[in-house]
Amino acid sequence: xTTARRLPAxxxxxxxxxxxxxxxxxxxxxxxxxxxxxxxxxxxxxAHFGSKDALVAETLRGRLADWRAVWxxxxxxxxxxxxxxxxxxxxxxxxRGDQRHPSRWCAFLAxxxxxxxxxxxxxxxxxxxTALLADRLLHLSRPLAGDRAQELxxxxxxxxxxxxxxxxxxxxxSPIEVGRRLARSAAxxxxxx
Amino acid sequence: xTTARRLPAxxxxxxxxxxxxxxxxxxxxxxxxxxxxxxxxxxxxxAHFGSKDALVAETLRGRLADWRAVWxxxxxxxxxxxxxxxxxxxxxxxxRGDQRHPSRWCAFLAxxxxxxxxxxxxxxxxxxxTALLADRLLHLSRPLAGDRAQELxxxxxxxxxxxxxxxxxxxxxSPIEVGRRLARSAAxxxxxx
DNA sequence: GTCTATATGGTGATAGAC
DNA sequence: GTCTATCACCATATAGAC
Numbered sequence: 001x002t003t004a005r006r007l008p009a010x011x012x013x014x015x016x017x018x019x020x021x022x023x024x025x026x027x028x029x030x031x032x033x034x035x036x037x038x039x040x041x042x043x044x045x046x047a048h049f050g051s052k053d054a055l056v057a058e059t060l061r062g063r064l065a066d067w068r069a070v071w072x073x074x075x076x077x078x079x080x081x082x083x084x085x086x087x088x089x090x091x092x093x094x095x096r097g098d099q100r101h102p103s104r105w106c107a108f109l110a111x112x113x114x115x116x117x118x119x120x121x122x123x124x125x126x127x128x129x130t131a132l133l134a135d136r137l138l139h140l141s142r143p144l145a146g147d148r149a150q151e152l153x154x155x156x157x158x159x160x161x162x163x164x165x166x167x168x169x170x171x172x173x174s175p176i177e178v179g180r181r182l183a184r185s186a187a188x189x190x191x192x193x
Numbered sequence: 194x195t196t197a198r199r200l201p202a203x204x205x206x207x208x209x210x211x212x213x214x215x216x217x218x219x220x221x222x223x224x225x226x227x228x229x230x231x232x233x234x235x236x237x238x239x240a241h242f243g244s245k246d247a248l249v250a251e252t253l254r255g256r257l258a259d260w261r262a263v264w265x266x267x268x269x270x271x272x273x274x275x276x277x278x279x280x281x282x283x284x285x286x287x288x289r290g291d292q293r294h295p296s297r298w299c300a301f302l303a304x305x306x307x308x309x310x311x312x313x314x315x316x317x318x319x320x321x322x323t324a325l326l327a328d329r330l331l332h333l334s335r336p337l338a339g340d341r342a343q344e345l346x347x348x349x350x351x352x353x354x355x356x357x358x359x360x361x362x363x364x365x366x367s368p369i370e371v372g373r374r375l376a377r378s379a380a381x382x383x384x385x386x
Numbered sequence: 387g388t389c390t391a392t393a394t395g396g397t398g399a400t401a402g403a404c
Numbered sequence: 405g406t407c408t409a410t411c412a413c414c415a416t417a418t419a420g421a422c
Contacts, residue, residue: 009389025309027220030413041390046415104309112361113306116218116297130362154365155375161362162355162372168305169323169354172347179355182348182375189378223398234405235400245399 010048012038017059018100022107026056026114053118056111060125063107068132070095075136081143085152085187088137088160089180096176105167133157145190155186203241205231210252211293215300219249219307246311249304253318256300261325263288268329274336278345278380281330281353282373289369298360326350338383348379 007015016037020029031052035042049055074087074094095101104110108126115122137156141149163179172178200208209230213222224245228235242248267280267287288294297303301319308315330349334342356372365371 025306027307028310031415032413042415043391043417044389047388050415052414105306106358109358109361110306113218113298113303114220117221126362130364134364151374154371155378157362157365158355158359158368158371159351159375160355161358162351162353165302165354165358166351168302169319169350171323171327172350175351178347178351181344182352182379185348185378185382186375189381224400225398236402236405239400 009038009040009044013040013045013048013055014059014062015100017055018062019102021056021059022110023102023104025104026111053115053122056115057119057121057125060107060111060122063101064125064129064132066098066101067091067095067129070098071136075140081140082184082187085137085140085144085156086180086183087140088133088156089163089176089183092160092163092176106161106164109161109164133160141187144187148190148193152186152190156183159183159186202231202233202237206233206238206241206248207252207255208293210248211255212295214249214252215303216295216297218297219304246308246315249308250312250314250318253300253304253315256294257318257322257325259291259294260284260288260322263291264329268333274333275377275380278330278333278337278349279373279376280333281326281349282356282369282376285353285356285369299357302354302357326353334380334383337380341383341386345379345383349376352376352379 006012013034016034020034020037031042031045034052034055035045045052045055049058071088071091074091075084078084078087096103101107108129111118111122112126134153134157137153138149141152141156145152159179159182162182163175166172166175166178199205206227209227213227213230224235224238227248228238238245238248242251264281264284267284268277271277271280289296294300301322304311304315305319327346327350330346331342334345334349338345352372352375355375356368359365359368359371
């Protein structure tokens with residue numbers, strides 16, 4: 001049996017932030033609560049990160065890396081062009097099922113809304129998430145929609161973003177399935193034309 | 194020429210809140226800024242509304258009423274069943290074009306994200322907006338999708354929410370048009386089946 | 387060198403005194 | 405309507421513990 005070793009303060013802070021911030025709210029979670037969760041003192045947080053915003057930014061960068069990896073796996077596992085395009089929705093199911101990254105809806109969009117005047121560092125992570133989505137969806141749309149790949153990619157991005165926003169509404173009940181149906185209809189409409 | 198009459202303090206506050214809160218951010222806008230914009234003192238705000246949250250709630254109720262009215266007009270003006278279903282997107286274009294209600298994306302969803310622990314009063318306005326959307330979209334889906342009206346209504350709600358969330362991302366460029374295309378493909382897919 | 391504890395200044399929301 | 409007080413939260417500084 002492996003001895004459970006206590007992580008360094010920096011890692012405990014990142015884990016606590018990831019566990020709490022996007023589930024309970026970035027701004028509604030006081031720094032003191034993160035400190036208590038991580039069992040770390042205020043001085044340590046500010047020594048390592050410099051600000052709450054910087055801790056948020058670092059946590060978001062970690063989430064983006066994990067999200068990219070999960071999506072990768074689902075694209076590789078998909079059997080045909082349509083499945084590869086729709087893999088983004090299966091990846092979302094997997095990602096949201098991961099206990100390490102709880103989230104009320106979307107960490108990146110939440111940061112953009114809750115921290116509109118935040119340092120560029122934070123804006124840049126949402127921009128990177130959006131660029132990842134836009135680039136990959138365009139690439140995956142090509143075999144299905146040819147010249148109209150950009151239109152299809154835009155449609156899937158909106159369906160994906162809509163599924164996330166629907167979690168915030170609490171309606172419809174299974175937003176990811178609904179998003180997938182929207183994306184499939186859009187893809188089929190392009191294929192037919 | 195009509196004499197420009199100064200509105201009562203309560204109305205000046207509501208207008209200032211509507212102009213500023215959802216554009217610059219609900220929490221990032223300090224009460225002091227609203228007071229300056231409205232040319233009102235703090236005591237007046239707390240006498241009329243009791244709290245910043247209550248002012249936010251009242252502003253949201255006003256927005257919901259206006260949104261409902263705009264959507265009404267676009268449904269009435271539509272020529273056939275498909276146009277009536279898609280009227281929600283034209284209404285969104287109109288509503289967002291109205292100078293009185295500037296918004297980075299969606300006032301109701303923004304309130305839910307920025308104020309997750311807010312009094313029920315605020316949660317209830319988002320619930321009312323969602324119920325309005327769900328009920329009307331279900332009704333408007335019936336002639337196009339029959340027994341499958343619920344599925345189509347869910348799809349249009351996600352497409353609509355996705356268009357709003359896309360404003361936050363800054364991508365795609367014309368989210369409302371993309372949302373409308375998604376909704377149309379979904380409706381046609383149901384009609385064909 | 388990494389971390390803790392404690393004291394302190396700044397700002398925003400709110401309430402009450404004048 | 406102004407001014408002041410209170411409270412919560414972000415941030416920094418200092419001094420000391422492992």
